Amino acid sequence: MAEAEMEFTVPVSADEVKSRIRDMGFVGRCFKFVGDVSRDGRIWRVKAPMSAITQTKELETRVLSQDPIEWEAEGKHLLWRGVFEVEESEEGTKIKVRLSVEGLGSMAPIINPMAGMQIEGQLRYFAKKLREELSRT
């Protein structure tokens, strides 16, 4: 399983941050590999070429815990997990994001070596987008 984490601060209240990042549709739209999300945010549609490489077109999301906010998004051959630790700070709200990804089933030996390399870039994009979106609220 590949993991990466990053910490940043946004100039909005912790309550506001929590209400946004509990919405799996909002979270999904911050990933570059997610092309579209269902109206209720439960389904993330994976963009090509990742959908073809992983043979996973959709991920079904669920929130596992509210504090810290833990979620997972699982598809045929791909499982993403995320943890958001949120804490008030002088400048606003400090958010620690931890992401992990792993391949499932027969695709695992193909996906996992690649996932290990790519997760940092995925997290960097995700964190940047999340920061931008939250700062806009």
Place this chain on the structure above:
Amino acid sequence: MSIPRSVYRKRIRRAQELMRENEVDAMLILSLENYRYFTGDVRKQPRMLIPSENEPTPIVFESEREEVERRTGLQAKTYRSLPEMLSAVISFLNSLEKDTPVVAVEMEFSTPAFLIERFRMANPHVEVVDAKQIVSPLRKIKDRYEIELMKKAGKLADIAMERAADLLKPGISERDVALEVEYYVRKKGAERLSFPMFVNSGERSLWLHGMATDKIIEKGDVVLIDIGPVYQGYCADITRTFVVGSAGSEQKRAHEAYLRMQERVIERIEEKKNEITVLELERENSEFMKAMGYNGLYVRGFVHGIGLGFEETPFPTIFPEDLRETISKGMTLSVGHSVLSIKGAGGFRIEDTIHVGDRVAHLTNFDRKLLEVG
């Protein structure tokens, strides 16, 4: 011919200056042309990262490391598997201390779209831009070492065309002409042909693009032959038009018009280098062809750059923005890229490779008249 390492270092430094001017943090080299331009080394499927500061890093299969480092003077990273190769690229990109590093990637013939697409997927935090803005300003102006190599490529083009002229006769297939010419010119020193040779005969001489098929060449055919030999990476391009048997008056007239257009273009380049644009030349050609009664029969795109790529900046038939390029001293050009296509008479082209110096020098010199063979 050996090019001093200092020349390659200078090219890298100039690329890095352009990268900084364009706010590009790094450039990923995937094509042999650019890898060769910046290192002098030749690799199958080269990969090299050039940061905007500091030394470039070639990424090579482990067993090639020693040779690459000896030939380039650069420190290489190695791999033994695809994940290791990707890891070398990705860890370099992750080391760039920016939220969104800007990376220039070649988006040309030699770069498969799938590579760019997967590169984007693997590095979502990276902004990918076209490397043309970095590479073209350098490569379109040739240094003296490049000119020497292109002169040799030009000589090989002449030799190849001479061989083609000897072979053309009724009964031979287009494919056999191409096969014999390629074998011959490679024996004479060409490392390869930059594109599959055109032997377009009969109705096929009217075509914009070409190839060599099993079609048997017949008496009365117009045959258009286009050859691009490569010498130490550098290309020349030559096209001549032949008639198998005796040319008719309309064929002679069309060929003469094309030849006059080529001569006019070369004269204009000589008179107005550093001033005239590709677009102005194209406009003048259109007017000339209209005056000759060939309006609508001549295809635009007479001039393109040539060097390590058989078609490179300025390359207006693919990149329309290149129409605004000024023809400048130091460029090497192909003149006669497009066909005058007249149903009933044939297709006509005379293409040569030239160097724009104080004077224009022809790098290909094979007879330009309409050649009657067989």
